[in-house]
Amino acid sequence: MRPISSILEQFQRKSLLALLLICFGLMITSVPGVHAQTLTGTAPTINIATAVAGSEPTPVTNTGSNVKYSGKTFLSKITVKTVCANQKFDLSVVAGSITAGRGTAAAAVVLLNGMLDTDFIVSIPANVGSTTVSLRYTAAPQFSDGTGTDTHTVTYTQVAN
Amino acid sequence: MHIFANLRNSLRCQSVVLLPISLIFLLLMPSCLFAQASHAAKVTVPNLAVVSVSSGVVSLAINGTGVVAGVDPMTVTSQATTLSWGANTSTAKIAVKTSLALQKYTLTVQAININGVPTSTGISAPVVTLTTTSQDFMTGIGLKRGTCTLLYTGIAPASKGTGTDTHTTITFTITN
Known part of the structure; x- marks a missing residue:
């Protein structure tokens, strides 16, 4: 024994x-890279073309890109941040409709150069299947911003919630 | 006693190894990065310059009301219409002209009650006597939007007698 x-x-x-x-x-x-969250579709290019006299230029929304993710070992979330040197124009992003039980869209995030990671989709359940959510970018410049082009590098990061 | 001593040693040994692992794991877990992806997003804003006037026909009538005996010329004013604009270059300005070449009476226009956003500072709005040639109506409106009241003044010297001037089209043009 x-x-x-x-x-x-x-x-x-x-x-x-x-x-x-x-x-x-x-x-x-x-x-990173294992069960990677990815960005699909066409990288957003927004051209402001119209304005109504007396008001600011008409905002333009682009929904041509998506974020694709899946649940991880833990409850997780996706954050967003941007880098845009000499940013002139207002740009925000919000997640399109999300299938129930696959995470919750945060309020629209105003993208500002050098910002910290900000919640974009929260409460993504563990081990949830592959999910694709459209990215709704809205540019809303003002006349006082002048003319030009802003080029953002927008980064989405999936982290433990 | 031997069993308990072994058990104690085992647990001690286990805790020595497990405790640091657990702590590291607990510390790292909340910031666990699962995946990251980036793309470019471009926003392009070209030159934009817009101007509009409120609808309605401006009608000025010198009919004796308000006319002061012995004062010449007689005048009448209208503030019935407004103008709005928006421009995103610093050099933007608005010019004005009329379609009526042969005028019996003088008609002037001026922007008043100017409300510029983000500021009205720097905006100049002289009194313009309307002719068929474009003249500066508002300058310093660049990188701003706003509204103003159009103050039309009809001026009729007694020597011009009676009649009607019809300015079919008064055109405001904004340039960037």
């Missing part, structure tokens, strides 16, 4: 191994 200490020792090794495996598994699923 094996001594209890031997059993405990074996149990300890197994549990240690199991824990290490769990941690390794979690790390693997946490590495």
Whole structure:
């Protein structure tokens, strides 16, 4: 008959191994590129062409791109931020309609150069299937902004919620 | 006693290994980055310049009301219409002209009650006597939008007698 200490020792090794495996598994699923969230469609290009006298130029919305994501090991969320040197014009983005149970759209996010990561889609359940959500960009320049082109690099990041 | 000593050693050993792992895991978990993707988003705004006037026909009648004996010329005014604009270049201005070449009476127009956004500062609005040649009506309106009242003044010297001038079209043109 094996001594209890031997059993405990074996149990300890197994549990240690199991824990290490769990941690390794979690790390693997946490590495960018594994089950990657992707951006699809056409990168948004917005041209402001009309204005009504007395009001600001007419805002233009672009819905030609999407974010595709899936649930991770934990409850997760997607944040957004932008880099746009010498930004002149107002640009915001909000998630289009999301299938029930696949996350919740945050309020429209105003994209400002150098901003911190800001919640875009929250409460994405763990292990939810592949989900595609349209990105609704709206540009709303003002006459006082003048003319020109803003080029943003908009980054979406899926992180633990 | 031997069993308990072994158990204690085992647990001690386990805690020494597991505790730091657990702590690292707990610290890292909230900021766990699963995936990241970027794309470009472009917003282009070309030169925009718009102007409009409120609808309605401006009618000025010198009919004796308000006319002061001994004062010449007689005048009458109208503030019934408004003008709105928007321009996104710094050099924008509005010019005005009339379609009526041969005028018996003088008709002037001026922008008053100017409400510029973000500011009315720098806007100049002289009194313009209407002719068929475009003349500056408002300057300094660049990078602004706004509204104003159009103050039309009909001026009729007694020497011009009676009659009617019909300015079929008064054109306001905004240039960037």
